[in-house]
Structure formats: structure tokens, C-alpha cells
Amino acid sequence: MINIPPAFIYIIGALLIPLVRLRRLQQALALLIPLLAMGTLLQMQQGVYWQVQFLDYELILGRVDRLSLLFAYIFVIISFISMVYAIHIKEMGQHVAAYLYVGSTLGVVFAGDLFSLFFFWEVMAAASVFLIWYNKTPTSLAAGFRYAMVHLFGGAILLGGIVMQVSTTGSIAFNPFDLSTLSAKFILFGFLINAAVPPLHAWLPDAYPEGTITGSVFMTAFTTKSAVYVLARGFAGTELLVWLGAIMTLYGVIYAVIEKDIRRLLAYHIVSQVGYMVCAVGLGTEMAINGAGAHAFCHIIYKAVLFMGMGAVIYVTGRRNILDLKGRNLYKKMPITLVLYMVGAFSISAVPLFNGFVSKTMIVAAAGYSHRPVIELMLHLASVGTFLSVGLKLPWGVWFGKPDGSEDEIADVKDPPLNMQLGMGLGALLCIITGIFPQTLYKILPYEVHFHPYAPSHVVASLQLLLLTLAGFCLYTNKLMAGKKSISLDTDWFYRSFGYAVLLFCTYPLNRLRNLIKAAFANKTESAVRLSKHPYALLEIVWYAIIGQEKSITELLQRPYDEKDYRIPVGIGVCASLIFLFLYALIYMRVAG
Amino acid sequence: MKTTRRRIMLAAIVVVFLLGFIFPNPHPHFWWQKIPVFDIFFGFFGSILLIVFAKWLGHNWLLKDKDYYNND
Structure with a gap:
């Protein structure tokens, strides 16, 4: 379609948006950019493109293979959906920051060398911090500074690793690393910060709840999943990642149980879900890498739907804490948001017919095929916790909840503007389509898929697990909802x-x-x-x-x-x-x- | 109302319990995957374990007053 790297379609587009004065035209341009990028992606053949001579090195801006295409597809799709959700925003700077962020992530995905990888890596951090700052509250300003500091630190470590790598091997190619070298350890450290692997994860639950309503939706998709991509490229089969990933899944789940801030709760579930992907990358088998890719694809969609849903609640009520929302019968006032949110919630909980079911089970099964009993059980337990917090606790607390008489009325609220509903609706639709027709997703995975999610025993086991989690929730609902407003300490304490x-x-x-x-x-x-x-x-x-x-x-x-x-x-x-x-x-x- | 809901719940649990025996896992990797109703117990006790453990951790250590970082 256009013979320039997709990254630059977004970056040039982002710079054009402020030049257009007419608002309708501006909105049209913002929606056209992802479509152009998608058109370009669909025409791209596997191979190496856009080699640029830089000093004595050759930069590769287009390493196209099944893995990079998979991530590029989903990044472009979600940028379109998120932009539909955000199109009512009048402040152009937000769109510019969002598209610079998307563009640089695509740059990372197609980077075939370490220099361009690093360049886009830094632009990603610099652009995304504005999505936090545009919230314009003192807390978001502070959280944004912390976010920027952590990512600059991570970037510096990554650069150190890259410089060592280049000076020892003489090559800037971005290929699987040998973890016995010091340079690879530095590079891994830099990647792990962006993947939000504990104890390097605290920037995520710190910053994402403080972003703008629409900006946070963008943020959930790109930083962590591009880190999963580079880990799959550079460190597939690393034993350390298996354990870190499995610990991540439970770490996020445990924090989510005690969390009351609705977007911070979801942020901890990003940590948890990315744990599945990191673990799968560590397992490194064909099935596990397929699982990581598939789960990244599904996760990006349902997590966006969840953040859009909670963003809509904050948008119309101005409240962000379960304790300020429960018992106010919000389900009567914003039913559409509730239904669309629940599609995302069922997806993340791996309910059959929703997309999480076709990807998460693949990773758990890959742990089984690799004969990792402890890992399998850890991932299994994290599934329980996911349904518990995102599928039950959060919707119950936000839309339903038993009134105890102390509630103030939330007056005059209704479902959010049409474009926000449309964004959620598109995401929810994709969750269901990929859930019912997993082959549409399996066709674009890096390796051939020999996995059947809808084997009857799988479905029955999932139903058992989910139903009894519901039973556990019913018994402990009061305990889960109790508590006063507080903050949870995490490694950002240090x-x-x-x-x-x-x-x-x-x-x-x-x-x-x-x-x-x-x-x-x-x-x-x-x-x-x-x-x-x-x-x-x-x-x-x-x-x-x-x-x-x-x-x-x-x-x-x-x-x-x-x-x-x-x-x-x-x-x-x-x-x-x-x-x-x-x-x-x-x-x-x-x-x- | 409440008892009806409880009955539906119990009936559903009985159904998935029986379904577990009708559709056992054909390719178990671990011993627990051979137990047809394993996930019933895992889901129930797993959720309770998570709630109790996380609440205990939050109460004794992780949860602080919301002005914790602002008292300077």
C-alpha cells in the first residue's frame, strides 16, 4: 500500500494530526492511520526490508516473519479500537502522544538490529509518559515522573548491554542471546523492566491507574507486550523466565484480591497475565511460543475492553474506588458498559467461548507437555484468582454490591458517549469471534498449531474450576468487599x-x-x-x-x-x-x- | 430468592461433577489430571486460599493508610 515502515505511518501521522485544523478531518485522519498501517501489513511478505546504512552499521527497520507480523497485527488492531474509544478527546496532544507510542512499538516489533530497537524503545517510554501527564492531577504528575525514571533507568541498562554486545561481537544483529555473557544479562534486565516482572514491575500498577481514561487503554497494550515479543525473540527457552513468569501470575493475583482502586486492580492483572506469556517464553517449545503469541493477542483485546469499561465508569461517575461505587445499583444506569465489560471479564477468566480460553489453556497445556508439575499448578491457581478478582469481585463491587445504608446517590449517570461504547463493542466482538473461531487466530501464530481447546474434557474442567471459584466467592463476598480506603505497598516502596x-x-x-x-x-x-x-x-x-x-x-x-x-x-x-x-x-x- | 439461587448453584455443581466422570482427561500429564473432579476441589479451595492469604498479607503488611507516602 505505502512503501514505508508501519512505524513511520504512525509517527508521520502523529505529526500531521496537529496541522489539520478542522476537527472532523482530524478525527478522520486519526482513524485512517491504523487502516493505512493495516493495509501495509497485509501486503507485507516475510523477509528483510528497509535496510539503512548508519555509520558503519546496517540498520534493519523491517524484519518481517510470522512472529513480528502477529504482534504487529494486534498492535494495529488495538490502536484502531482504542482510537475509536478516544476520538471524542479534543486535546490533540493526547492523540499525538498515543500514535508516537504506537508507532515506536511497531518500530520495536520490526527492528532487526539492536540500535533501531533501542531508539524505538526510548521513544516508546517518552511518548507514553504523556498519556499519564495529560491526566493533569498532582498524583499523575508524580506517577509519571516515577514511570519516566524507571524506564530511563531500564533504557540505560539496555543501552549498556547493547554497547557491550556490539563491542564484543562486532554485530548489531538482534538475534537470540547467549545468557552466559554479561551483555545479554544487561539486555535481559532492560527487557524485564518493560515486561513488568517482579520485583521490577511496580511502575505498572503505579502509573496505569493514574493515566487519562483513554491513554491508559493505549498503555495496557503496548509496553508489556512488546517486551514479551523481544523476550520471545532473544531469550526463548530461558529457565529463569519460566519461574519468574509463574511467580508473576500469582503475584498479580494476590495483590488484586486486596486492591480497591478499580484500574489498579486491573493493572495487577496485567502483571498476572503477562506472567503467563513470560512463563511460556521461558518454556520455549513451539507450543509454548504459540501460546505466548496467542495469549498476547487475546490479552491485548480483552484487557483493553476491561480498561475501557472501568474508564467509562470513572468517566461518568468520577469515582475510582470500589468503596465509592458498591451498593449504588450502577447496573441499572450503565447496563451496556456492564455487558461489554463482562465479555472482557469472561475472556480474561478463560470462560469457554471467550478468547482467553483458546490462548491461556494453550500455555497451561504447554507446561504439561514440558512436564512441569509445579508450574502447571501455579498457572492453574492464577486462573482461579483471575476469575475471582476480575470476573466476580470487580463487577460485583462496581455495578452491584449490597448497600449498607451509608451510600450517597450517584445522580444522573448513564452509559458513556457512543464512540466509547463502540470501542468497547468492537473489542468485545473480537473477544467473542476469536473465542468461538480459534482457527482465525491459530492461523497467524508462528508455528503450526496442534491444540484443540474445545476438547470436552478441557471444557468440563474449566467449568468445574470457574463454578467452584464462584462458590468460594459467594462464601467470602463480605470479606472481599470489606475494608477502608488504603494503598498497597509494593516494590516502588524502595x-x-x-x-x-x-x-x-x-x-x-x-x-x-x-x-x-x-x-x-x-x-x-x-x-x-x-x-x-x-x-x-x-x-x-x-x-x-x-x-x-x-x-x-x-x-x-x-x-x-x-x-x-x-x-x-x-x-x-x-x-x-x-x-x-x-x-x-x-x-x-x-x-x- | 436466596435459597433458589443456592439450589441452582448446587445443581450446577452436581452437573459438572457428573460431567467430570463422563468426560475424563484422555491425555493426563500429571496424577491430578486423572481425577475427574480435581478442578472442583482446586477451584473451591484455591479461591478460599487466595482470599484468606491475600487478606492476611494485606492486613498485616501491605495495606497502609492512603496518606502513607504524603506525610512529608
Whole structure:
């Protein structure tokens, strides 16, 4: 369609959006960009394109194979859906930031070399932070700064790894890494920060709930899933990832049980779901890599639907905590949002006929085929927790909930604007289509698929699991809903406390030292100031010392300033310059002669 | 109303219990996959375990006052 890398379709598009003055045209352009990119993607053949010479290296902006195409398809699809959801936003900057973010993610996906990978990696972080800052609250400003700091730190580590890699091997190719080298360890560390692997994950539940309603929908899709992609490229089959991934799934689930902030709860479930993908990448078999890709595809859609649903609730009610929403019968006021949210919730919970079922079960089965009993059980338990929090606790708390008499009325709310409903609807539709017809997804996976999600025993086992999770929820509903407004500590405690400690250090010990120094030198500077007003006083002091006449220094210095003391006839200046010229001429003739 | 819901729930559990015996896992990888009703117990006790453990952890350690980071 257009012979430029899809990344640049978005980046150029993002820069064009502000130039269009007519609002309708602007909206049309914003929706046209993903369509153009999709058209380009559909025409791309596997191979290597867009090689650019840079210094002594060859950058590859288009490494096209089944893995990169899979991720590119879903990134483009979700950018369209998210833009439909966000199209009512009048502030152009938000669209620009979102598309720079999408474009740079596509750059990462198609990067065949480490330099362009790093470039797009950094643009991704820089563009996405604005989606947090546009929320324009003090908390989002602070969260955005923390987000930026963590990603800059991760980027620096990644760059360190890349530089070491290039200087030891001489090649900038982005191929599977050898983890025994130090450079690969650095690169892995950089990737793990973006994949939000504990304990490096705290930026995610810290920042995503603070983003704008529409910006957060974009953010859920790109950063973590592009990290899964680069892990699958560079570190497939790494044992460490199997365990980190499995721990992630449970880590997110446990936090989600105690979380009351509706978008922070969902953010912890991103950590949990990305855990499945990281674990699958670690397993590294064909089935597991297929599972990681398929789950990334499905996860991006249903997580967007979930964030759109909760975003809609915040948009119309202005409330973000379960404790401010429960027992207000919101289901009567925003039924469409509830239904569409539940499609996403059933998808993430892997209910049969919804898309999570066709991808998550593939990863769990891959753990079985790799004979990993503990891992299989951990992933299985995380499925229970997913349905518990996202499928039951959150919708129950937001739309239903038992009133206890203390509730204030939420007046005059209804389902959000049409475009927001449409965005959710498109996402929900895709969840159902891929859930019912898994072959549509399996056809574009990296390897051939020999997995049948709808084997009767699979379906029955899932129903057993889900139904009894529901039973457990019913028994403990009150316990889950109880509590007061609070925040949960996570590993961001370390850098937040460190930041606070630095602040304290500056305010007290460092400031005291400054005061000490100031006190010690204050009178000295005073003398220096006075001396600078009477430069000759110094000479006078020396002169009086020589001739043995006692005169106090302060007396000399405190003499009122008289400009006549420092005024010399013009002739002296002329004479001095003549002497200088004469000396100069002498030296010149001596050297030249 | 409440008892009706409870009855539906129990009936559904009985149905999936029986279905577990009708459709056993044809390719079990681990011993627990050979138990037709394993997921019934895993789902029930797993959810309770998660709730109790997470609540305990939150109560004793993780949950702090909402001004925790702002008291400077």
C-alpha cells in the first residue's frame, strides 16, 4: 500500500494530526492511520526490508516473519479500537502522544538490529509518559515522573548491554542471546523492566491507574507486550523466565484480591497475565511460543475492553474506588458498559467461548507437555484468582454490591458517549469471534498449531474450576468487599522511600553543612566585597607595612569610595599601549629576523 | 430468592461433577489430571486460599493508610 515502515505511518501521522485544523478531518485522519498501517501489513511478505546504512552499521527497520507480523497485527488492531474509544478527546496532544507510542512499538516489533530497537524503545517510554501527564492531577504528575525514571533507568541498562554486545561481537544483529555473557544479562534486565516482572514491575500498577481514561487503554497494550515479543525473540527457552513468569501470575493475583482502586486492580492483572506469556517464553517449545503469541493477542483485546469499561465508569461517575461505587445499583444506569465489560471479564477468566480460553489453556497445556508439575499448578491457581478478582469481585463491587445504608446517590449517570461504547463493542466482538473461531487466530501464530481447546474434557474442567471459584466467592463476598480506603505497598516502596530519604538528607544534614560553611565564610566574603570596592587598599596596606606605619586595615577599607582615586589620565593608557606595541614589534622582528 | 439461587448453584455443581466422570482427561500429564473432579476441589479451595492469604498479607503488611507516602 505505502512503501514505508508501519512505524513511520504512525509517527508521520502523529505529526500531521496537529496541522489539520478542522476537527472532523482530524478525527478522520486519526482513524485512517491504523487502516493505512493495516493495509501495509497485509501486503507485507516475510523477509528483510528497509535496510539503512548508519555509520558503519546496517540498520534493519523491517524484519518481517510470522512472529513480528502477529504482534504487529494486534498492535494495529488495538490502536484502531482504542482510537475509536478516544476520538471524542479534543486535546490533540493526547492523540499525538498515543500514535508516537504506537508507532515506536511497531518500530520495536520490526527492528532487526539492536540500535533501531533501542531508539524505538526510548521513544516508546517518552511518548507514553504523556498519556499519564495529560491526566493533569498532582498524583499523575508524580506517577509519571516515577514511570519516566524507571524506564530511563531500564533504557540505560539496555543501552549498556547493547554497547557491550556490539563491542564484543562486532554485530548489531538482534538475534537470540547467549545468557552466559554479561551483555545479554544487561539486555535481559532492560527487557524485564518493560515486561513488568517482579520485583521490577511496580511502575505498572503505579502509573496505569493514574493515566487519562483513554491513554491508559493505549498503555495496557503496548509496553508489556512488546517486551514479551523481544523476550520471545532473544531469550526463548530461558529457565529463569519460566519461574519468574509463574511467580508473576500469582503475584498479580494476590495483590488484586486486596486492591480497591478499580484500574489498579486491573493493572495487577496485567502483571498476572503477562506472567503467563513470560512463563511460556521461558518454556520455549513451539507450543509454548504459540501460546505466548496467542495469549498476547487475546490479552491485548480483552484487557483493553476491561480498561475501557472501568474508564467509562470513572468517566461518568468520577469515582475510582470500589468503596465509592458498591451498593449504588450502577447496573441499572450503565447496563451496556456492564455487558461489554463482562465479555472482557469472561475472556480474561478463560470462560469457554471467550478468547482467553483458546490462548491461556494453550500455555497451561504447554507446561504439561514440558512436564512441569509445579508450574502447571501455579498457572492453574492464577486462573482461579483471575476469575475471582476480575470476573466476580470487580463487577460485583462496581455495578452491584449490597448497600449498607451509608451510600450517597450517584445522580444522573448513564452509559458513556457512543464512540466509547463502540470501542468497547468492537473489542468485545473480537473477544467473542476469536473465542468461538480459534482457527482465525491459530492461523497467524508462528508455528503450526496442534491444540484443540474445545476438547470436552478441557471444557468440563474449566467449568468445574470457574463454578467452584464462584462458590468460594459467594462464601467470602463480605470479606472481599470489606475494608477502608488504603494503598498497597509494593516494590516502588524502595525507590519512593529512597527518594524521600534523599529529600530528607538535603533538607537536614546537607542544609546544616551549608549553613556552617556560610557562617564560617560570611565575614570573609564581606571583607572581599569591601576590598573589591577599593582595589588600591591592598597596595596601601603593603606599603604601610613596609614603611612601618601602623594603620588599621578596617580604617583603610572603610574609607568612603572616591572615584577620583581610580581615575587616571587618558595619556597613561595611550602611553601603555605604545610601550606594548613597541615591545611587540621588537619581539616580532627578533623572531622573524 | 436466596435459597433458589443456592439450589441452582448446587445443581450446577452436581452437573459438572457428573460431567467430570463422563468426560475424563484422555491425555493426563500429571496424577491430578486423572481425577475427574480435581478442578472442583482446586477451584473451591484455591479461591478460599487466595482470599484468606491475600487478606492476611494485606492486613498485616501491605495495606497502609492512603496518606502513607504524603506525610512529608
